[in-house]
Amino acid sequence: KQEVTQIPAALSVPEGENLVLNCSFTDSAIYNLQWFRQDPGKGLTSLLLIQSSQREQTSGRLNASLDKSSGRSTLYIAASQPGDSATYLCAVRGSGGYNKLIFGAGTRLAVHP
């Protein structure tokens, strides 16, 4: 049974810091991995999707890497800003023919000025 763990559960940093959020999964047989952002009371916004054959994806100040064999992904946020404050969720889709996403509990990020 696939399990997804995110570390740390919460993070508070001053503006301008570079951050690394971690995601690990127990079953390396994944189809893809998706990083989301959730603002309080809002839905999930897709940030990056990495296919199982890829090693990383980049979008602006965000970079996500994937090491499928070790069951790990990291989300790197460069030069953090207060507007980056949100909960970041990692989700994996298994390779068994089903599309369902298995989510981690998230990392709650606060970036203060």
Add this chain to the structure above:
Amino acid sequence: EAGVTQFPSHSVIEKGQTVTLRCDPISGHDNLYWYRRVMGKEIKFLLHFVKESKQDESGMPNNRFLAERTGGTYSTLKVQPAELEDSGVYFCASSPSTDTQYFGPGTRLTVL
């Protein structure tokens, strides 16, 4: 392009009552998913439609939950009768293929 929409945004009902949640996917998306987050837990998958057919309903907790997607457009999720443990946020997502899933804002359900 309009995103995934869900109605209502909030619902407060008493135990034993019936509630119906609605999801309108992004136009043209054949795949529609329901997920939920109960208090303090991770977001959990409920079921997946491809057009009007249920592709995977392995996450449906019990037979008090009924999902439909008549005509392959919008979907409804009915809870009947609602129990206290059904409280949480119900998310709908859609996708054109097997890749990126686009999520709606969620419906917050409170069962008293």
